[in-house]
Structures are given as structure tokens and as C-alpha cells.
Amino acid sequence: MELRQISRDITDWFSGSGPMSDIVVSSRIRLARNLAGHRFPGSCSVEEKAEILDVLKSVLLSLDLGDEVFYLSLDKESELARSFLVERHLISRHHAMASGPRGAVITKNESFTAMLLEEDALRLQVLRSGCRLSECAAQIDKIDSMIEERVEYAFSPRFGYLTACPTNVGTGIRVSVMLHMPALKMTGQIEKCLAAAKDMNLAVRGLFGEGTEAASDLYQISNQVTLGVSEQAIVSEFENVIIPEITEYEKAARKQLLTKQAEALDDKIARAMALLQNAHLISSQEALFLLSHLRLGLNMHEHMGVSTPAIERLCALGAPGPDRHRLSIRTINRLFMLTLPAHLQLNYGQPLDATRRDALRARIIREALNPQ
Amino acid sequence: MELRQISRDITDWFSGSGPMSDIVVSSRIRLARNLAGHRFPGSCSVEEKAEILDVLKSVLLSLDLGDEVFYLSLDKESELARSFLVERHLISRHHAMASGPRGAVITKNESFTAMLLEEDALRLQVLRSGCRLSECAAQIDKIDSMIEERVEYAFSPRFGYLTACPTNVGTGIRVSVMLHMPALKMTGQIEKCLAAAKDMNLAVRGLFGEGTEAASDLYQISNQVTLGVSEQAIVSEFENVIIPEITEYEKAARKQLLTKQAEALDDKIARAMALLQNAHLISSQEALFLLSHLRLGLNMHEHMGVSTPAIERLCALGAPGPDRHRLSIRTINRLFMLTLPAHLQLNYGQPLDATRRDALRARIIREALNPQ
Numbered sequence: 001m002e003l004r005q006i007s008r009d010i011t012d013w014f015s016g017s018g019p020m021s022d023i024v025v026s027s028r029i030r031l032a033r034n035l036a037g038h039r040f041p042g043s044c045s046v047e048e049k050a051e052i053l054d055v056l057k058s059v060l061l062s063l064d065l066g067d068e069v070f071y072l073s074l075d076k077e078s079e080l081a082r083s084f085l086v087e088r089h090l091i092s093r094h095h096a097m098a099s100g101p102r103g104a105v106i107t108k109n110e111s112f113t114a115m116l117l118e119e120d121a122l123r124l125q126v127l128r129s130g131c132r133l134s135e136c137a138a139q140i141d142k143i144d145s146m147i148e149e150r151v152e153y154a155f156s157p158r159f160g161y162l163t164a165c166p167t168n169v170g171t172g173i174r175v176s177v178m179l180h181m182p183a184l185k186m187t188g189q190i191e192k193c194l195a196a197a198k199d200m201n202l203a204v205r206g207l208f209g210e211g212t213e214a215a216s217d218l219y220q221i222s223n224q225v226t227l228g229v230s231e232q233a234i235v236s237e238f239e240n241v242i243i244p245e246i247t248e249y250e251k252a253a254r255k256q257l258l259t260k261q262a263e264a265l266d267d268k269i270a271r272a273m274a275l276l277q278n279a280h281l282i283s284s285q286e287a288l289f290l291l292s293h294l295r296l297g298l299n300m301h302e303h304m305g306v307s308t309p310a311i312e313r314l315c316a317l318g319a320p321g322p323d324r325h326r327l328s329i330r331t332i333n334r335l336f337m338l339t340l341p342a343h344l345q346l347n348y349g350q351p352l353d354a355t356r357r358d359a360l361r362a363r364i365i366r367e368a369l370n371p372q
Numbered sequence: 373m374e375l376r377q378i379s380r381d382i383t384d385w386f387s388g389s390g391p392m393s394d395i396v397v398s399s400r401i402r403l404a405r406n407l408a409g410h411r412f413p414g415s416c417s418v419e420e421k422a423e424i425l426d427v428l429k430s431v432l433l434s435l436d437l438g439d440e441v442f443y444l445s446l447d448k449e450s451e452l453a454r455s456f457l458v459e460r461h462l463i464s465r466h467h468a469m470a471s472g473p474r475g476a477v478i479t480k481n482e483s484f485t486a487m488l489l490e491e492d493a494l495r496l497q498v499l500r501s502g503c504r505l506s507e508c509a510a511q512i513d514k515i516d517s518m519i520e521e522r523v524e525y526a527f528s529p530r531f532g533y534l535t536a537c538p539t540n541v542g543t544g545i546r547v548s549v550m551l552h553m554p555a556l557k558m559t560g561q562i563e564k565c566l567a568a569a570k571d572m573n574l575a576v577r578g579l580f581g582e583g584t585e586a587a588s589d590l591y592q593i594s595n596q597v598t599l600g601v602s603e604q605a606i607v608s609e610f611e612n613v614i615i616p617e618i619t620e621y622e623k624a625a626r627k628q629l630l631t632k633q634a635e636a637l638d639d640k641i642a643r644a645m646a647l648l649q650n651a652h653l654i655s656s657q658e659a660l661f662l663l664s665h666l667r668l669g670l671n672m673h674e675h676m677g678v679s680t681p682a683i684e685r686l687c688a689l690g691a692p693g694p695d696r697h698r699l700s701i702r703t704i705n706r707l708f709m710l711t712l713p714a715h716l717q718l719n720y721g722q723p724l725d726a727t728r729r730d731a732l733r734a735r736i737i738r739e740a741l742n743p744q
Contacts, residue, residue, distance in 0.1 A: 263731060267652035274646035280639035280682070310652070359635060 003081050007346040010337045011088050011110040016329030018130015022299040023247045025178040025218060026129050028089075029136040029235075031144055032163040032172040033122040036152040040164040041102075041117045049101045049117055056116045059150045060105040065143065067107040074102045080351065083342035089127060091115055112143065119164045120172075122147070131243060133175060137235045159227065167224065171231050175238050176222030178207065179246060182296040183253035185217055186261070186268070193249050197221055200242065207288075216288035216336075217296075221246065254300060266310040269297040273314060277369045281358040284341055287365065291336045298329055317369050327369075335365050375453050379718040382709045383460050383482040388701030390502015394671040395619045397550040397590060398501050400461075401508040401607075403516055404535040404544040405494040406526040412536040413470075413489045421473045421489055428488045431522045432477040437515065439479040446474045452723065455714035461499060463487055484515065491536045492544075494519070503615060505547060509607045531599065539596065543603050547610050548594030550579065551618060554668040555625035557589055558633065558640070565621050566591070572614065573597055579660075588660035588708075589668075593618065626672060638682040641669040645686060649741045653730040656713055659737065663708045670701055689741050699741075707737050 013026045034040055038052055061071060074082060074095065082096035091104050095118040102117035115123040124143060126136040154162040161172040168174070184190040194204050207218035221242065223234050257265045272293035276282075282290075297314045300306040317327040337343060339361040345351050348360060385398045406412055410424055433443060446454060446467065454468040463476050467490040474489035487495040496515060498508040526534040533544040540546070556562040566576050579590040593614065595606050629637045644665035648654075654662075669686045672678040689699040709715060711733040717723050720732060 263652055263727070267734070270650045270652055271647055274650035275643060278642045278646035280635055280642055355635070362639070 003077075003084060004346050004349070006088075006110075007084060007343050008338075010330070010334045011090075013089070013111065013127040013129045014333050014337055015129050016295075016333050018128065018132055020131040020243070020247060021129060021329070022303040023179055023181070023250050024131040024243060025180050026127060027131055027133045027136050028125065028127045028174075028176045028178070029133065029140050030174040030176075031124045031140055032120040032161065032165075032168040032174075033124070033144070033147075034120050034154040034162055034164070035122075036154045038121065038154075041098075041119065041121055042164055046100055052121050053101045053103060053116050055151060056114070056122055057103060057105070059147055060114050060116075062150075063143065063146050065105075065107050065112055066139075067109050067112070069105055069107050072104045072106065074098075074104060075100060080342055080345055084346050087337070087340045087342050092118060092123070094119055095123075112139070114143075120168070131177065131239075133177070133235050133238055137231065141231070168226050170227035171229065171234070173226055173231050173234060174222055175234050176220050177238065177243060178218055178220050179250070180218055180292070180295060180299075181246075181250045181253075182217040182292050183257050184250050186265070187253045187256050189249070189253055193246065194219070197242075197246065201225055202242065215285045215292075217292040218288075254296075254304065258300075258304075258306060262308060265297075266308045268293050269308075269310040269314055273310070273317065273369070276365050278366065279362045281355070282339075282362040282365065283354075283358055284339065284361065287339050287361055288336065291332050294327075295329060295332050298327060298332065302329075317371070331368065335368055339364055375449075375456060376718050376721070378460075378482075379456060379715050380710075382702070382706045383462075385461070385483065385499040385501045386705050386709055387501050388667075388705050390500065390504055392503040392615070392619060393501060393701070394675040395551055395553070395622050396503040396615060397552050398499060399504045399508050400497065400499045400546075400548045400550070401505065401512050402546040402548075403496045403512055404492040404533065404537075404540040404546075405496070405516070405519075406492050406534055406536070407494075408524040408526045410493065410526075413474075413491065413493055414536055418472055424493050425473045425475060425488050427523060428486070428494055429475060429477070431519055432486050432488075434522075435515070435518050437477075437479050437484055438511075439481050439484070441477055441479050444476045444478065446470075446476060447472060452714055452717055456718050459709070459712045459714050464490060464495070466491055467495075484511070486515075492540070503549065503611075505549070505607050505610055509603065513603070540598050542599035543601065543606070545598055545603050545606060546594055547606050548592050549610065549615060550590055550592050551622070552590055552664070552667060552671075553618075553622045553625075554589035554664050555629050556622050558637070559625045559628050561621070561625055565618065569593055569614075569618065574614065587657045587664075589664040590660075626668075626676065630672075630676075630678060634680060637669075638680045640665050641680075641682040641686055645682070645689070645741070648737050650738065651734045653727070654711075654734040654737065655726075655730055656711065656733065659711050659733055660708065663704050666699075667701060667704050670699060670704065674701075689743070703740065707740055711736055 035052055035055065038048060041049060044052070057071065061069065074091065085091045085104070086093050086096045088110065090106055090110060090113050092115065095102065095115045098118065104116065105114040106112070111126060111128055113125045115125070124140055126140040128136055156162055160170040163169050163172050181190060184193050197204055201224050203222045203224050205220045207216050207220065272290040276290050294314060297311045301311050301315055315326055338347065341357055344357055344360055352360065407424055407427065410420060413421060416424070429443065433441065446463065457463045457476070458465050458468045460482065462478055462482060462485050464487065467474065467487045470490065476488065477486040478484070483498060483500055485497045487497065496512055498512040500508055528534055532542040535541050535544050553562060556565050569576055573596050575594045575596050577592045579588050579592065644662040648662050666686060669683045673683050673687055687698055710719065713729055716729055716732055724732065
């Protein structure tokens with residue numbers, strides 16, 4: 001599998017499809033596992049790491065994962081390639097930056113990754129677009145069980161699965177959803193909403209780490225408690241309480257924008273279009289910020305039937321590529337992902353300094369949004 | 373003279389014409405005078421003010437000022453009307469905000485104002501577009517002499533003309549030029565340049581008071597010394613030393629933009645056009661900021677023969693009004709002035725809150741820059 005080849009399109013989990021996709025961009029479940037009879041990776045010698053890697057790699061590659069898979073030796077990949085995998089959420093930042101033998105088994109559709117020798121010996125991840133936690137849970141449980149038939153996991157009858165970080169002990173599960181909440185920001189309610197999420201023992205992060213949430217309006221909400229609760233209970237709480245509650249806030253804020261700040265909303269969308277269609281230099285942060293406004297406008301049109309002057313113009317913008325349809329969320333997300341720094345450089349074929357990246361990013365977006 | 377009528381067009385001194393008008397927007401000379409046998413206005417009773425006002429008004433209105441004149445009783449004008457006169461630089465902020473009897477004699481072409489009972493009993497002002505200090509000096513001297521034939525000015529053989537503020541004693545002259553220096557800002561050299569101006573004993577202010585220079589890139593440079601130097605010496609120092617020196621800095625910065633930051637320059641101009649053509653809400657500060665970029669682009673085209681992709685698109689933008697020519701500096705300055713808060717409201721016919729002003733300003737600019 002050539003990374004450069006997959007860098008030319010968005011990954012399926014970011015395609016903007018699936019249930020509740022006007023707010024819930026994606027659903028993800030990760031499981032942390034270690035092997036019985038071995039240390040956690042942080043305490044392993046290089047030899048022991050290599051041994052664990054061999055075992056896990058051969059097990060993972062022998063399974064039927066429902067799709068073609070490819071394997072990456074991360075210690076042999078370039079820094080640019082590893083950054084690209086982080087941008088695509090196929091590996092964690094920790095996994096990219098660690099040292100020593102480590103790898104990743106990834107299905108071609110990118111919905112499944114097994115990170116080998118991350119903080120734990122094995123981290124499984126299932127990632128899908130829209131609100132689909134039950135599907136993610138079913139898939140990851142099935143794979144987890146298949147692996148457990150071949151290896152012995154580090155497990156304590158008292159605590160459950162043992163993990164390098166105590167916060168993962170127990171089920172070892174991390175459930176998270178990526179939510180797009182621009183209206184809560186525009187109406188000045190986002191801080192209150194995030195504080196409420198933290199009160200519910202949830203962790204809140206940006207799409208691409210610290211600070212990016214403010215630019216992209218994308219927030220990743222995940223559980224913090226893994227001990228003493230079942231996987232099912234966590235997934236069910238997300239599906240029945242957390243997601244409905246938070247998305248309801250965002251929906252109310254979108255309605256409020258329409259009734260009380262319609263002119264400001266149109267101004268923001270019109271400005272975002274104008275800048276994306278005309279700028280010659282755009283930073284990654286600004287692209288995230290501006291594309292977020294287009295995504296909001298398009299989703300308000302598709303899911304709430306909203307038609308303001310700016311939104312009508314937005315909907316009529318050309319989509320890139322040979323077939324020019326009306327602008328879609330997929331196109332916006334594609335521009336969003338393909339203009340991230342590592343995507344941009346991998347696609348271009350060589351490293352670029354910040355100004356060259358800003359110029360190339362601006363050109364790609366300009367051409368995509370200015371139909372000939 | 374109906375203020376609302378003159379609020380529909382720009383004043384001549386801001387038309388963007390005249391010598392060196394790519395950098396020197398306008399030239400202004402003010403003289404401060406008081407009447408012998410009377411206190412300075414700040415120490416006058418209302419009765420004494422009224423008496424001085426009567427004398428000066430009848431003298432001024434009896435003179436041939438080279439153009440039709442109109443008289444305004446400022447204490448009877450609305451706050452909006454007075455703010456409008458300040459935006460047009462026809463009276464000072466101090467004159468607008470003072471209390472008690474006071475007025476202004478203004479020529480219809482707006483090149484001459486006599487402020488009656490400002491800080492001093494009489495402040496004469498001549499204001500012209502471009503670098504024209506000698507013309508301003510000749511005109512103001514002539515008017516000053518005509519007045520002095522009819523009234524006795526407060527004058528000390530030792531100090532010269534006596535004024536309310538000691539910094540004006542002597543010649544009572546304030547010479548100033550309004551300079552457009554966007555390239556010095558973009559190249560990060562403006563602070564150094566302004567510090568050098570201050571070292572030359574010059575005062576530096578923004579177009580519309582504190583803080584606006586940063587938005588509009590328009591700086592008003594004026595003399596601080598009035599005692600012990602002749603009027604001619606001050607005007608000559610401006611024409612032969614100060615203006616050539618400072619404009620040379622700005623010209624060098626414009627060349628530097630082209631050779632070293634051409635892409636950033638095009639980005640700024642393209643963004644300014646895009647926002648002005650598309651925004652639905654624009655604050656006064658932002659309009660000043662964005663229009664400044666258009667003025668720079670157009671002047672670089674006209675005076676330096678520069679043609680970049682963004683500048684070419686800029687030059688092709690439609691001008692407002694029934695006759696659609698290529699975009700001119702006059703059009704940019706007209707939008708600049710007509711969307712100032714008081715101009716906007718006077719033209720509209722009634723006061724508007726900030727959001728309504730921002731919406732109206734955006735609409736006026738959008739329509740002007742989007743030819744049908």
C-alpha cells in the first residue's frame with residue numbers, strides 16, 4: 001500500500017455520511033491490550049519489543065478483518081509518513097513519536113487499525129463516519145475475541161485488562177465521538193457545554209490535538225472511566241445520554257443563530273467563501289476555521305432546510321474533480337483533510353516550507369471552489 | 373447649505389489627486405488667532421463668546437474667500453452633524469465637543485474653514501489633496517491678512533501671536549500632511565519610521581484620532597514647534613526635507629514588497645477585495661483596513677506600473693454610479709469616507725445602531741464593488 005496513493009482522497013470515516021452526521025462526524029472505539037508474560041512496552045528492551053511485535057503482527061495478519069490489510073513498520077517510515085497517519089487518525093501521536101520497533105496493521109478502508117507497541121503492546125481501533133458506536137463496538141469485540149483465541153492477554157480477575165496507564169485498566173475501552181459544534185461557538189455557549197461534558201466525566205479534545213478545536217469547531221468527546229463499568233454500559237451511555245444531550249445543545253444553537261443572528265451567520269459564511277475562493281496564502285488553522293463555516297452552512301441547508309442568501313450561494317459552488325455537482329460535505333471534508341500539512345506534502349511529493357504549504361493549500365482550495 | 377447633501381460625496385481634499393498623491397493624501401495648514409482685548413475662549417463668559425463670535429462671523433462672511441461660503445452655528449447643530457464635520461476634517465474634535473456659542477465658516481469646496489471659538493477665538497484651516505503645502509500657505513496667508521485688516525489680533529512683539537495653548541504661540545501655525553503608508557506597515561518598518569519622525573520633533577496621529585492609523589495606514593504628520601521659526605521655514609522644511617524623506621521610506625517599502633513579499637501582497641489585496649465584495653457586516657475599522665489595501669494596489673499599478681494577478685483583478689473592478697469606469701482611487705476614498713459612521717447615518721437620514729451601520733456599510737461597499 002502506497003501512502004501517497006491514499007493521501008489523494010479522504011478517509012471514509014471523515015466522509016460526512018452516517019447517522020446524525022450533521023453534528024456527529026465520526027465514532028471511534030479503541031481497546032488497550034497487553035500480552036501476558038511480557039512487560040509493558042515502556043519497560044521493554046528492544047529485543048522484547050521485537051518479540052512482541054512478531055507475535056502480534058503474525059496474529060493480526062492471519063485474521064480475516066473483513067477487508068484487505070496493509071502493514072507498516074513505523075520505525076522505518078519517514079516522519080512525514082507518520083505525521084500523515086496521525087492526520088488520518090490511523091495511529092496516535094504517541095505511536096508516531098515513540099522510538100524502537102513498532103508497527104500498524106490497517107485495513108484498506110481505514111476503518112480498523114491495530115497499533116502494535118504503542119503505549120500498550122496492542123491498541124485496537126475502529127473508526128466510522130457518523131454516529132455508529134454500536135457498529136464500532138460489534139466490530140472491535142469480534143476482532144478482540146479473534147485475537148484472544150491466539151494470544152494470552154495480560155488480565156487480572158480483580159481489575160480486568162491490564163494497561164500501561166492506570167486510567168485504561170479494566171475494560172481498556174475508550175469510546176469517543178467527534179462532534180462539529182460551530183453554532184455553540186458562534187453563540188458563545190461552547191465553554192458552558194464543554195464544562196458540562198467535563199462534569200459528566202468526559203474528556204474533551206480537538207481534532208488534531210491541543211488548540212485545534214477552536215479553529216475547526218471539531219471536538220472529540222471521550223470517556224475517562226474504564227474500571228468497574230462494562231463496555232456495553234459505556235457505549236450505551238454515549239448513545240442514549242451523552243450524544244443526544246450534546247447534539248441537542250448544538251441544534252438549539254443553530255436555531256438560535258437563525259432567529260437571532262441570521263445576518264451574522266450569513267456574514268460568516270459569505271466571508272469564509274470569499275476568502276477560500278480568493279486567498280493566495282492560507283494557513284492550516286485558517287483553512288480549518290473557514291471550512292468549518294462552510295460545513296455549518298451546508299448542513300443547515302441539508303438538515304434544517306435553511307436557505308439564506310449566503311447559504312444559497314454556498315450550495316451552488318462547484319465541487320472539484322471532473323464531475324461538478326453541487327458542493328457536498330464530502331468535498332468540504334476532502335479539502336479539509338487534503339490540505340493538512342502532511343497530506344499536502346505527501347501528495348506534492350516532497351517537503352515544503354510553511355509559506356509554500358500556505359500557497360499550495362490556497363491554490364488547491366481556490367481551484368476546488370471556483371468552478372471553471 | 374444642507375449637510376446631508378454634501379454627505380453624499382467625498383470632499384475634494386480626499387479625492388486622491390494632486391502631486392505625490394500615491395503617498396501624500398492631503399496637505400493642511402492651520403493658524404491659531406485670538407482677538408486683542410478679549411480673553412481666550414476657555415476663560416470667556418457666554419456673553420463674551422457671543423460678542424467675539426459676532427465680530428468674527430461678520431468679518432469672515434464679508435470677505436471674498438474665492439468660493440461660496442456657508443455658516444454653521446455649531447451649538448445649534450446635532451451631535452450627528454458635528455461628528456460628520458469632524459469626519460470631513462472641517463472642524464476639530466475639540467470644536468465639535470466644546471460647549472457654548474461657536475460656529476464655522478466653510479467654503480463650499482471645503483478647502484477652507486474658519487473655526488470660531490474653538491480653543492482659540494479663531495482657527496483658520498486650508499486643506500487640499502496631494503502635496504500642496506505652498507498653495508495652502510499662500511491661501512491661508514492671504515485670508516489671514518484680510519482678517520487682520522479688520523480686527524486686531526492678540527499679538528506680542530516678543531512672542532508673536534498669542535494662543536490658548538502655549539505650544540501654538542509664535543507663528544500659531546500647524547502644518548500637516550496625511551500620508552498613506554501601508555507598505556511600511558506590511559514590511560514591519562512603520563514603528564521605526566514613526567520614531568524617526570518623532571525625533572524630528574514631529575507629531576504623528578491617525579486619520580480619525582487615536583488608534584485609527586493602525587487600521588487605515590493613514591498617518592498625519594505635523595510640526596510641534598511654532599515659536600522662533602517662520603511660517604516659511606516650517607513649510608519649506610516639510611516640502612524639502614520631511615516629506616521627501618518619509619515618502620522615500622514608503623516607496624522603498626513598496627519595492628521591497630514586490631521583490632520579497634509579492635505573494636503576501638497579492639494575498640492581502642485578493643483577501644481585501646473578496647471581503648469587501650462579499651461581507652454582510654463590516655465595522656468602520658475593518659473597512660478602513662481593507663480599503664487601504666485596495667488603495668495600495670491601485671497606486672502601485674498607477675505609479676509603479678505594477679501588475680500582479682490580484683492587482684489586475686482589482687483594476688478591473690467596477691466603479692459605482694451610473695458611469696462604470698475602471699476602479700479609481702477616488703472611488704476607494706469615496707467608499708472610505710461615505711461609510712464612516714456619521715456620514716453613513718446622515719446619508720441614511722436617521723441614527724442607526726452599530727449592527728445596522730455595519731450592515732449598511734457592507735451593502736454600500738458590496739454594491740459599489742460588484743458591477744452588475
